[in-house]
Amino acid sequence: MQEQGNQQLRVSRQVRIRNPEGMHLRAVNLVIQLARRFQSSITVSNHNLRADAKTTPMQLLALGAQPGDELSIEAIGPDALKAVEAIVRLIENRFEELPPEG
Amino acid sequence: MKFADFVVREAVRTDLKAEDKPGVIREMVKALEEAGSIDPTETESIVKAILKREELGSTGIGRGVAVPHTKHPSVHRLVGTVGISQEGVDFDSLDGEKVHLFFLVISPPDRPGDHLRALENISLKLRNDTFCRFLKQSKTAEDVLQLLDEADNNQFAG
Numbered sequence: 001m002q003e004q005g006n007q008q009l010r011v012s013r014q015v016r017i018r019n020p021e022g023m024h025l026r027a028v029n030l031v032i033q034l035a036r037r038f039q040s041s042i043t044v045s046n047h048n049l050r051a052d053a054k055t056t057p058m059q060l061l062a063l064g065a066q067p068g069d070e071l072s073i074e075a076i077g078p079d080a081l082k083a084v085e086a087i088v089r090l091i092e093n094r095f096e097e098l099p100p101e102g
Numbered sequence: 103m104k105f106a107d108f109v110v111r112e113a114v115r116t117d118l119k120a121e122d123k124p125g126v127i128r129e130m131v132k133a134l135e136e137a138g139s140i141d142p143t144e145t146e147s148i149v150k151a152i153l154k155r156e157e158l159g160s161t162g163i164g165r166g167v168a169v170p171h172t173k174h175p176s177v178h179r180l181v182g183t184v185g186i187s188q189e190g191v192d193f194d195s196l197d198g199e200k201v202h203l204f205f206l207v208i209s210p211p212d213r214p215g216d217h218l219r220a221l222e223n224i225s226l227k228l229r230n231d232t233f234c235r236f237l238k239q240s241k242t243a244e245d246v247l248q249l250l251d252e253a254d255n256n257q258f259a260g
Binding site: 020021022023024029032049055056057059061063 | 158159161162163164165167169171196197214215217218219221222223224225226228229
């Protein structure tokens with residue numbers, strides 16, 4: 001699906017935590033930094049909890065994402081597809097580093 | 103995991119005097135030393151390790167709360183404490199707010215899962231506005247411990 005103009009897209013994908021330490025605080029901070037690059041609103045869910053990916057680390061830390069947990073990443077907005085892809089990639093890459101901006 | 107599983111009751115402080123990040127961390131590690139929870143000959147090494155972790159990015163998690171932490175080989179179980187600064191301390195938090203409430207946690211290097219569970223528990227409980235506000239307003243260690251016990255018993259919903 002192509003993103004165009006001000007279209008409001010809703011995109012969601014599942015991704016499994018692979019790094020042995022789970023979504024620790026440094027990982028959380030990387031997710032927030034990356035999420036803030038996008039216009040779309042972005043949430044991350046684990047079990048029955050949902051967190052806003054752009055606000056405070058507290059929200060995402062509370063998900064307690066452990067190795068093996070499957071998270072659901074959802075974005076709503078004009079760049080939703082790119083946002084979800086970027087965050088999924090960061091998690092799949094075991095939170096090693098942020099992709100270059102742009 | 104519950105607060106009671108890692109918070110050392112005798113090391114809780116509601117009158118932190120330090121005005122900067124290294125000072126607060128030292129004061130809280132000292133409190134654990136005074137409570138007999140860490141080896142006194144390791145205090146400096148633990149302070150240094152926590153400060154080194156802060157260099158990788160602030161452990162401020164928003165809403166005036168920070169969770170300074172490290173792994174350290176001198177501890178054999180998860181130990182932590184709670185500190186409150188009435189004045190607030192600049193902790194380089196992502197949201198720029200001064201920090202009033204600190205949870206300091208030291209974990210054995212071979213148990214990374216415990217450490218994450220402790221941070222999960224802290225974050226989960228602090229999402230409750232009432233709990234977060236009451237904790238920051240606590241004037242005595244007894245007040246803090248009572249609130250932590252109530253949180254452990256799920257008396258703060260959500």
